[in-house]
Amino acid sequence: MPLAVAAYQHGIYPRSEDVVAATRGLERGRVGSEDVDRTFQAEKEDFLLTQREAGLDYFSDGLLRWQDIFRPLVHLSAGLDARTLVRWFNNNSFFRAPEVTGELAVTAPEPREMQDNGDVPEPKVATLPSPYLFSRAAHEDHDRNALMMEVAREILRPVAQSLVSSGYRLIHLEEPWLPYFGIDAADWDDFEKALQEIHEVAQGATLVLHAYFGDAGPYVDRLRRLPVDAIGIDFVETDLDELGKEWGIGLMAGVLDGRASPIESVEGTVEFARRVADTLQPTSLFLSSNCELEFLPRDLARQKVLRLGQVSARLKESLA
Amino acid sequence: MIESPDLMSTPLLTHEVGSLDKPGWRVKAYAGKALEDRDLEEARSWGERVGVEDYEQLIALLRRSPLQAKEDKESVKRWSSRYGLRLQESAGLDAAYDGEQQRSEMYAWAVAHTNGFEWRGSVRAFDNKYYSKAAVTGPISLTEPYHADEFAFLKGIARAELKVPITGAYTIADWSFDERYFQDHDLNVAHAARRAARHQARREFILDVSRNVIRPNLEALIRLGAKWIQIDEPGGSTDPDELDLFAESFNESVQGLDALFSTHLCFSDYNLFFPGIEAMTGCRQFCVGFANYDSRDLGVSSEARPGYAVIAKFRDLPYRPALGLGVLDIHTDFIEPPELVRDRILYAVDVFGDPRRIQVTPDCGLRTRSWDVAYRKLQNMVEGTLLAKKDLGL
Numbered sequence: 001m002p003l004a005v006a007a008y009q010h011g012i013y014p015r016s017e018d019v020v021a022a023t024r025g026l027e028r029g030r031v032g033s034e035d036v037d038r039t040f041q042a043e044k045e046d047f048l049l050t051q052r053e054a055g056l057d058y059f060s061d062g063l064l065r066w067q068d069i070f071r072p073l074v075h076l077s078a079g080l081d082a083r084t085l086v087r088w089f090n091n092n093s094f095f096r097a098p099e100v101t102g103e104l105a106v107t108a109p110e111p112r113e114m115q116d117n118g119d120v121p122e123p124k125v126a127t128l129p130s131p132y133l134f135s136r137a138a139h140e141d142h143d144r145n146a147l148m149m150e151v152a153r154e155i156l157r158p159v160a161q162s163l164v165s166s167g168y169r170l171i172h173l174e175e176p177w178l179p180y181f182g183i184d185a186a187d188w189d190d191f192e193k194a195l196q197e198i199h200e201v202a203q204g205a206t207l208v209l210h211a212y213f214g215d216a217g218p219y220v221d222r223l224r225r226l227p228v229d230a231i232g233i234d235f236v237e238t239d240l241d242e243l244g245k246e247w248g249i250g251l252m253a254g255v256l257d258g259r260a261s262p263i264e265s266v267e268g269t270v271e272f273a274r275r276v277a278d279t280l281q282p283t284s285l286f287l288s289s290n291c292e293l294e295f296l297p298r299d300l301a302r303q304k305v306l307r308l309g310q311v312s313a314r315l316k317e318s319l320a
Numbered sequence: 321m322i323e324s325p326d327l328m329s330t331p332l333l334t335h336e337v338g339s340l341d342k343p344g345w346r347v348k349a350y351a352g353k354a355l356e357d358r359d360l361e362e363a364r365s366w367g368e369r370v371g372v373e374d375y376e377q378l379i380a381l382l383r384r385s386p387l388q389a390k391e392d393k394e395s396v397k398r399w400s401s402r403y404g405l406r407l408q409e410s411a412g413l414d415a416a417y418d419g420e421q422q423r424s425e426m427y428a429w430a431v432a433h434t435n436g437f438e439w440r441g442s443v444r445a446f447d448n449k450y451y452s453k454a455a456v457t458g459p460i461s462l463t464e465p466y467h468a469d470e471f472a473f474l475k476g477i478a479r480a481e482l483k484v485p486i487t488g489a490y491t492i493a494d495w496s497f498d499e500r501y502f503q504d505h506d507l508n509v510a511h512a513a514r515r516a517a518r519h520q521a522r523r524e525f526i527l528d529v530s531r532n533v534i535r536p537n538l539e540a541l542i543r544l545g546a547k548w549i550q551i552d553e554p555g556g557s558t559d560p561d562e563l564d565l566f567a568e569s570f571n572e573s574v575q576g577l578d579a580l581f582s583t584h585l586c587f588s589d590y591n592l593f594f595p596g597i598e599a600m601t602g603c604r605q606f607c608v609g610f611a612n613y614d615s616r617d618l619g620v621s622s623e624a625r626p627g628y629a630v631i632a633k634f635r636d637l638p639y640r641p642a643l644g645l646g647v648l649d650i651h652t653d654f655i656e657p658p659e660l661v662r663d664r665i666l667y668a669v670d671v672f673g674d675p676r677r678i679q680v681t682p683d684c685g686l687r688t689r690s691w692d693v694a695y696r697k698l699q700n701m702v703e704g705t706l707l708a709k710k711d712l713g714l
Contacts, residue, residue: 015444023448067447084612085446085651087588090559092495094446094587239511255507261440261455261497262505272507297441297453 002319003277004284006057007312008125010172010210011258011292012069013062014301019043040064048120050302054309058125058170065113068095069129069174070137072111077155079104084139089180089213091259091295098138100147104154109162123169127292130175130209131156131194132187137177145190152194161201170206171198172232172252176291179214179237188222199227206284208232208252212291217242224249230282234290235272236260243280251282254290255311256304261296263303270314277319287312327481327548327580328604328642331675331714332665332705333414335644337584337607338485338552338685339426340407340419340694345382346400350393355385363403366691370410372403397422398473405474407695412702415481415548420685422470426487426552427495428452433466434533435459440497449688455497460528465540472544483548484541488583489529489569490562491555493522501525519562526565530572538577548580550607554684557588563596574602582607582644586684590630598637606634607644609683611664612651618663625667635672642676643668646683647704648697653689655696661704666711675712680705 015023022039025031047062066072068088074080079102085094108115117124129137134156135148160171173195183191199207210232211223220243223231230250233243236257253276255269277285287308293301327333343366345359360382367375378399387393404419423429428451431437437454444450471484502521504514538549551573556566574581582605585593590608597603614627622629634643647664648656661680669675680701686694 015442015450017442020442020444020450024450027448083652085587087558092445092451092555092558093443096446235507240507241511257505260505261499262503264505264507268506268508275508295443297443299441 003282005277005287005312005316005319006284007054007287007308008056008058008170008172009051009060009062009293009305009308010125010127010208010288011063011174012066012127012294013047013060013064013292014294014296014298015064016043016046016298019064044119050305052121054306055313056305056309057312058123059121060125060127061114061117061120063113063127069127070095070098070134072113073129073134073155073159074098076108076111076159077104077106078102086137089176093295095137098134100138100140104150106155106158110159110166114163117166122167124167125170125172126163126168127172127174128156128159130173130177131198132183132191133175133177136181145187148190148194149197152197157197157201160198160205164202164205168205170208171202172208172210173198173228174292175209175211175232176213178219179211179216179234181214183219192226196227206230206250208250208286210234210252210254212254213237215239215242220244230284230286232286232288235276236290240272240276240279245279245281247280247282249282250284250286251276251280252286252288254288256289256308258289258291258293258301258304259295261300263300263307264311266307266310266314269307269311270318273311273315274318277315287315327415329676330414331678331712332669332709333679334702334705335413335415335483335679335681336408336417336419336686336698337644337646337682338417338420338550339423339687340404340421340685341687341689341691342421343400343403343691346396346421349382349385349387349396352386352388352393355382366403366407370403370406370695372406375399401470401473402477405478407691408698409478409480411695411698413480413698415483416478417483417485418470418474419687420485425451426485426685427492429466430487430492430533431496433463434492435461435463436500437496451495453495453497455499456493456501456525457499460532462533462536465537467537468540468544471541471546475545481548482546483550483582484546485550485552485584486534486537486541488551488553488556489526489534489573490566491553492529492533493526493569494555494558498522498525522562523565523568526569527572530569534573535577538573538579542577542579546579548582550582550584552584554584554586556583556585557590557592560592560596563593564599567596567599570600571602580604582642584644584684585609586646587612591633594633601639603639603641605642605644605679607646607679607681608634609646609650611646611649611656611683614649614664616654616656616660618659620663620666620670622667625664628664628667628671631668632671635677640677642679643672644679644681646681648682648686648701650682650684650686650688653693655693656700656704658700658704658707661701662707662711665705665708669708669712675714
């Protein structure tokens with residue numbers, strides 16, 4: 001039976017120059033919020049068109065209104081605030097660290113930034129922060145593993161459940177912290193339990209845990225045993241030869257560099273993806289960028305998405 | 321005025337870090353747009369508030385808006401530069417500049433005056449803040465020293481010591497795409513070989529910026545009489561694996577030049593700098609943002625000052641640089657009370673054991689704040705410094 005291959009674009013997609021101008025204008029009082037809303041809507045439609053043109057298998061809204069990967073969840077939940085600006089790993093990009101101020105509890109089923117996504121075609125892909133990332137990026141002086149469990153149980157679980165019922169068929173969890181900073185051996189069990197909370201309610205959707213911005217090689221054996229459907233690997237940072245063989249789980253291969261402006265060749269990328277499939281023999285193969293595309297100007301990001309579609313189509317042909 | 325040779329041994333020297341917001345009248349007039357009454361009022365009220373001499377001449381110029389002549393627009397930029405300088409001086413800072421009023425933006429200004437780059441588009445830094453990002457595509461060289469005119473102008477009018485901020489080589493390279501030095505992105509190349517090639521390409525890129533852009537700029541500034549130059553490196557801590565390149569680029573930029581060189585770092589895990597920056601022996605001061613990470617409660621214990629936990633590492637650097645202590649959070653309109661500034665200073669002095677190694681600054685440039693907020697923050701910073709001096713018997 002041929003390997004199932006699908007392509008999708010995860011994470012925050014960059015804003016066009018129109019959105020940049022509109023949001024700048026809003027902050028300076030030169031543009032009204034209705035104009036900004038219209039610009040965001042046009043931008044979302046444009047991104048959906050790009051994904052269609054690329055022939056991707058899942059559709060994302062591009063998280064265009066998300067100020068960072070945590071902010072909509074911070075606003076959604078009681079007991080959280082976001083103030084301190086912190087560098088987003090090794091990028092000239094920053095997030096406001098979630099700050100725990102009380103008991104966590106969602107106040108709505110989904111972040112308001114996702115509530116008007118009825119126009120996103122199915123199957124949809126949603127991107128959320130992994131509970132381990134959330135707990136480590138947050139300002140928290142006490143037990144981070146307890147926070148990880150609370151975030152998983154009180155925020156990510158109900159949100160994931162709601163998303164699945166709204167037509168999301170793939171939930172992509174961003175996990176750059178683990179390969180970038182590492183994880184203590186003692187924390188794996190709690191991480192596994194936290195993911196289990198989400199996995200239980202994500203039945204009917206594919207749950208992907210994406211380890212990126214670092215080398216996943218040292219963690220691969222344990223990653224493969226986590227309760228998710230696929231593990232995402234950043235192949236710009238990770239050596240394929242360090243990932244073993246016969247994975248027995250799905251793989252999301254990050255094969256396009258979301259932080260470099262040159263557009264990868266179709267032939268070379270397909271050749272590499274083919275080698276990934278042959279070497280790791282995953283149960284399913286998803287193709288995407290190695291990280292979110294937010295670090296690229298929009299026009300370059302669009303070219304990467306179109307290239308992703310070309311690579312996917314060619315790989316499907318070669319594996320058929 | 322404090323004479324330059326004493327700058328690095330002046331206890332609790334106060335200074336700004338870099339950019340200020342650009343006034344509405346400056347932006348509109350330079351863009352050739354018509355000004356409204358409120359723009360003129362802004363120019364008038366700030367001219368009066370911070371003591372800009374002859375500001376009525378600016379008002380007269382602005383009344384002729386929309387301005388089309390290049391010399392008129394250049395004049396508006398110089399007025400804005402004068403306003404920025406006077407704002408800092410009248411807030412009471414010991415060392416000042418102009419809030420980078422004549423520049424477009426710290427990265428864009430540098431790239432716009434450098435050969436070998438092409439613009440690629442806007443990228444978000446945070447929230448609704450963006451920067452224009454370029455790619456290096458050809459040989460890097462300087463079109464002309466791009467801070468010389470600005471410095472010459474400010475030198476002629478400054479009352480305080482001048483500290484010239486200039487964007488550093490590492491940051492320029494780090495904030496650019498590389499389409500020249502590293503081109504083989506093919507994942508089929510052996511991973512270790514690809515990583516090594518990427519690192520080598522980064523080194524060549526960064527050092528070319530140091531040698532061909534930063535150093536000639538520094539030489540031009542020194543010829544004009546600049547005594548203190550701050551090399552801004554907000555990108556400097558981006559990648560812990562490249563601290564060797566960061567330190568090498570700093571040394572390559574300043575080696576053998578006769579001026580006082582410092583650097584500015586912000587919004588990173590500063591622990592990652594160590595021991596890498598031990599190699600930056602030519603750096604006399606590290607100006608670092610801490611308030612962003614700190615509590616707003618008063619107190620001088622380590623528990624009360626969590627944002628400053630790392631400063632002992634700067635104290636222990638073998639070449640004993642001064643520390644520019646960030647005491648103002650530039651991402652919020654919260655006006656730090658003088659007592660909070662005082663306590664942050666007292667904590668740092670206690671850790672360092674020597675007030676001459678502590679200087680007092682905002683975390684970063686105040687560009688994202690209104691002038692009113694920036695001014696009040698700076699005034700409180702100066703007042704808090706005076707309180708600390710009083711407590712220390714200085």
